[in-house]
Amino acid sequence: MTAPKKSTSIYKKIGISLWIVFLSFIILFPLYIYSVSINFLNLYGDLPSYSALENPENDLSSELYSADGVLLGKYFRENRSQITYEDLSPNLINALIATEDYRFEKHSGIDLRSLFRVFFRSLLLGQDAGGGSTLTQQIAKNLFKTRESDGLLSDVPVIKMVIIKTKEWIVAVQLEKSYTKKELLAMYLNTADFGSNAYGVKVAAKTYFNKGVDSLNIQEAAMLSGMLQAPSRYNPSRNPETALFRRNTVLGQLKKYGFLTTAEFDSIKALPIELEYKVENHNQGLATYFRSVIKWFLLDWSKQHGYDLYESGLRIYTTIDSRMQRYAEEAVNEHMGALQKLFDEHWAGQNPWIDDNGKEIKNFIEDQAKKTDRYKSLVAHYGEDSDSVDIIMNKAIPMKVFSWEGEKDTLMSPLDSLRYYKKFLHAGFMAMDPHTGHIKAWVGGINHKYFKYDHVKQGRRQPGSTFKPIVYAAAIDNGYTPCYEVIDAPVTFPRPGQNPPSWTPSNFSGVFTGEKMTIRQAMAKSVNSITAYIMKKIGPETVVDYAKRMGIESPLDPVPALCLGTSDVSIYELIGAYSTFVNKGFWTEPFYITRIEDKNGNVLQEFFPKTGEALSEETAYLMTYMLRGATEEWGGTALGLSRELRSDNQIGAKTGTTQNASDGWFVGITEQLSAGIWVGGDERTIHFKDRSLGQGARMALPAYEKFMRKVYADKDLGYVKQPFKEPLKPLSTQLDCSKYAGNTLEADSLNTMEAFDENEIF
Known part of the structure; x- marks a missing residue:
């Protein structure tokens, strides 16, 4: 008769222990959350302030506009531009919700159902159940760098991850209080990394498809949404097969949640990925030389006025007319391409550097090479009399070179490359309104990627x-x-x-x-x-x-x-x-x-x-x-x-x-x-x-x-x-x-x- 009493005593102790654990959790967990929110004793690192949450900052490209409202180019470290919810394609919203956070409209920053799913399936059953992070938590991670911390416990392996997740929960709840769901969706897509130096979906749509965000079709929206999990792995330019598989997975999610019918899914799944892939950089677009020259003025202005040209999202309005700029570039290119052909035929394989007597200047290229940064760096590394300098300067290596027929892949030594480029003629063209002083077109050279020097304002020659x-x-x-x-x-x-x-x-x-x-x-x-x-x-x-x-x-x-x-x-x-x-x-x-x-x-x-x-x-x-x-x-x-x-x-x-x-x-x-x-x-x-x-x-x-x-x-x-x-x-x-x-x-x-x-x- 003693065994049942003993068994009852054990169950009672277990029950009491569970209650103690439960009550301790009920009491201590809020205290823990509160201690993280105030960074008690600097154990956890700071959270963003209320003002930062109300006015979140992320690095924004500064944009340069023509007089007729055309975007000429950007100044950026991370190429990022903002959009609003109204700018988004419904296809993109649906793909994002279906893939990243289907219960987005129902939670307040933390999805408890997803957390329990992750806990039981991942920790107890050893299955992959995802991370359980909501879109709002991902905004907290992207925008406020919650994974960067300088608290005293930040370097302790397991505790570090617990603190990070806690911070994301706190910030996510605060974000939900401060913004509407639509604003949060736009905020997330503005902060996301899509690879290829495309930050934010506006730049991503331009980079991969050369179109606006509001024009994305279902398969394009699915591809971009799929990239969010791993931008490099699912980059369609570098890994087309992996990207296609991921895109179709997203399409499957759209079908699962009723955004696509089975027939639509089967039809769209069979389509290939069609790209107009072009990574935006400072050598592309209109008025490249103009943008490069005025950058120095803008950097100085930004410094004096407390802005960062590459991060503050400034909008600079210029006098350039995009249509006249395009005509000027076309005119210069058409003429210079023909003139270069005449120049090459005129010299017929001879070198065009001559003295006052019409004789070729001896050692011209070798002397010019000594003025280059490459030669100077080699001399600094190996010494001026080292044979290594001559060996490297004369060793052929693979390279792309400019030509009037387009870029060419070739093998050239640095000296041969210099010899090749010195034979090109250059140009500088400018047009302005004589009454207002407004510059309407500025062409500083024949190709900004290969010839950086501006011949409009920087270059001076005998007139x-x-x-x-x-x-x-x-x-x-x-x-x-x-x-x-x-x-x-x-x-x-x-x-x-x-x-x-x-x-x-x-x-x-x-x-x-x-x-x-x-x-x-x-x-x-x-x-x-x-x-x-x-x-x-x-x-x-x-x-x-x-x-x-x-x-x-x-x-x-x-x-x-x-x-x-x-x-x-x-x-x-x-x-x-x-x-x-x-x-x-x-x-x-x-x-x-x-x-x-x-x-x-x-x-x-x-x-x-x-x-x-x-x-x-x-x-x-x-x-x-x-x-x-x-x-x-x-x-x-x-x-x-x-x-x-x-x-x-x-x-x-x-x-x-x-x-x-x-x-x-x-x-x-x-x-x-x-x-x-x-x-x-x-x-x-x-x-x-x-x-x-x-x-x-x-x-x-x-x-x-x-x-x-x-x-x-x-x-x-x-x-x-x-x-x-x-x-x-x-x-x-x-x-x-x-x-x-x-x-x-x-x-x-x-x-x-x-x-x-x-x-x-x-």
Whole structure:
């Protein structure tokens, strides 16, 4: 009879023990939760503050927009953009719910049913039952980095995981109190990693399918939802078979929960994954050089104003017009591809780096290689006299190289690669509104991925004859008129104490005609002797002063040769200076940012260009008349522009060519637009052997024409052929050089003859 009593006593003790455990849990668990929430004694690490939960922060790409509202590009470490719930495709919402958290609408951050399932099946039965985390818990993990902790218990293996899960529970419950279910879904998809540097579903949809989030179909939504479990493993570009299996698993979940019928499931499951895979980077999209150059201004601005350009989600609005930018890039590419072919044929397997005597420069590539970062790093590692440096520099390795037919896979040594790339011609093109200063298009080179150097603002080269209008502007502002007559004869400048003791510039043809002509005709034909005559009359210092007034900030040597463009300037400065002629004598700084907003659309700063009066209004208009001479006078250097472009239109223009034809320039102005281009080799020793091929009218003018044709053809842009606007005040100078009419092309006789810069030496 004692056994039953003993058995009862044992059960009673077990029952009491279970009650003690249960009551202890009921009492201690809330205390534990509370201690984690306040980070008691710094045992667990901090939780996000209430304000952080109300205003969660995650790294957002800063976005650069064109004037017509097109996204030009982004600045990012992690490429991430925000969307709202309304932006989401229903297919994506359904796929996410079916795969990640079917009870999302029914729980308050913690799904107890899922937790019990995980406990019993995973811990007691050893089966894989998932992690039991809700979408809200995953937001806590993604957004608030709950798995990063500096508490005293954070390094204890098992306890660490318990603390992490506890933090996720606490944050998830707080998030559920602060946001609606729709907001939480959008928040989750904004914080998720989809691989390929695509953070957030907006970037992921663009990266994998080149479409907006609202346009995702069922199979695309299923693929993206499936990637969330393991972005690298299920990346459809790298692991297409694994990604397809995962996508179909998600489709199975959609069928399981009634989002798809069996027939729909069977049909969609059989479809392949169709990608338009393109990882967004800083070498792609429109205006790559522009984005790269202004980045430094934006970094400095962000630092001064307490922002991080790569993380703060700034919205930068620019003056660039995406349509004109595209036309400029197309025009430059079309022209430069053809010009490069001509250049290669011209040299026919020879090296294009030559000295003043036309001889190939010995050891040119070896000397250039010593300036590269690769060579310098090898020397730093192995020593300057080490054979290892030469071995590595001459060892062929697999690489991709740029070509005008597309990227090519090849084997090249670093020296061969340098030799290959030095043979390319480069370009810089810019177009701006001469009245507002707004830059409309900026093409800094032929390919930003392979050639980073910007030839619009960073690059400076001798402008040749494109500098002459500044000389003539100074003269006209000081009393000369476009009809002022000068004889084409030698002009000599003394050079006391120098060897030789004097300088007499020659014309391109090498002869002086003795012909009397107006300075309008002289500039139209680019006659050096007459420009030199004007320079001698007004003096180099006067010319430098006017150049500075018109925005030329590059150093200018106040010497006689300046009249022929011997001091380096940028196309950015030159287009700004020419715009002064159209803008009634007011120089306006070329201008590219209108405003910067924060991620919520609040305007942080608006920008306005610098401006100042450089010329009188009459002088400015007379200079448009002077520049029109290149398209209207017999022998004008811009007669190569087609009749279609010139007829019923007023275009002022100037070509420029340096002495050895290493630089070709062209600048054109109309009432609505100033634009210009520089073309040349990477080094000044790289150029055509024949100067007639290296003239600005051949090397640069065609790209301008292609651009303007495209601009005029797009009626939505609003650019039309028209005359330059005359000053309101009557001109004191009569533009009547009728006695020279025989040298002037009448409007109805415009032809398509090609006329090139045959009178230029600089």
